[in-house]
Amino acid sequence: MNLRNNILTALLLATGLILHQVTPGILGGMKFDFLLSFVFISLIINPAFGNVLLTGLLGGLLAAMTTSFPGGQIPNIIDKLVACLVLFPIIRLIPQERFNSIITFIIGGLGTLISGTAFLASALFITGLPAPMSSMMVTVVIPTAIANAVGTALLYTVVKRAIKVSGFGID
Numbered sequence: 001m002n003l004r005n006n007i008l009t010a011l012l013l014a015t016g017l018i019l020h021q022v023t024p025g026i027l028g029g030m031k032f033d034f035l036l037s038f039v040f041i042s043l044i045i046n047p048a049f050g051n052v053l054l055t056g057l058l059g060g061l062l063a064a065m066t067t068s069f070p071g072g073q074i075p076n077i078i079d080k081l082v083a084c085l086v087l088f089p090i091i092r093l094i095p096q097e098r099f100n101s102i103i104t105f106i107i108g109g110l111g112t113l114i115s116g117t118a119f120l121a122s123a124l125f126i127t128g129l130p131a132p133m134s135s136m137m138v139t140v141v142i143p144t145a146i147a148n149a150v151g152t153a154l155l156y157t158v159v160k161r162a163i164k165v166s167g168f169g170i171d
Helices: 005-021 035-045 049-065 075-091 101-126 133-166
Strands: none
Touching: 005 035, 005 049, 035 049, 035 075, 035 101, 035 133, 049 075, 075 101, 101 133
16 A cells, blocks of 8 residues: 555545534434545545555544444444445446546445445444434435435546646556
C-alpha cells in the first residue's frame, strides 16, 4: 500500500466524516450515511485489497464514533466492511477508464443498499431495532441509497478532477 493512496483515502474519509457528523438522526436515531459516498469513491480510485480493508475498517470506526443509533457502533463497523468486501470484486471487474457517472451512480446506490441492509440485520441481532426492519428500509435505507447514488456520482467527478488538476498521481 502506497502512502500517497493512504493519505487520499484518509482525506476522503475525513470529508465524509464531517458530512456524517452534521447529518441529524431520523427514524429511530438512524441517519443518512453520506460517509458511504466517500468510502465508495476511495474504493473506485484505489481498488487494491489492502485499501478495501483499510477503508472499510476506518469508515466503520468513524461512523461508529458519530452514530446516533442506539448501540450502532458495532453494526456500523460490520456494515462498512461488508459493503467494501462485496463491492471489491465488482469494482475490480470494471476497467478504471470505464468509470463514469452512470457506473458510480450504480455503485453508490448498490453499496448503500448492501451497507444499510447489513447495518439493520446486524443491529437487529445485536441490540434490536426501534422500528420494524421493513419500515426502516423504506424510510431510511432506500432514500439514502438514492441520495448516495447521486452524491457518489457527483462527488466522484469532483474528486477525479481535483486529483487531475493537483497532479496527485494515484499508483
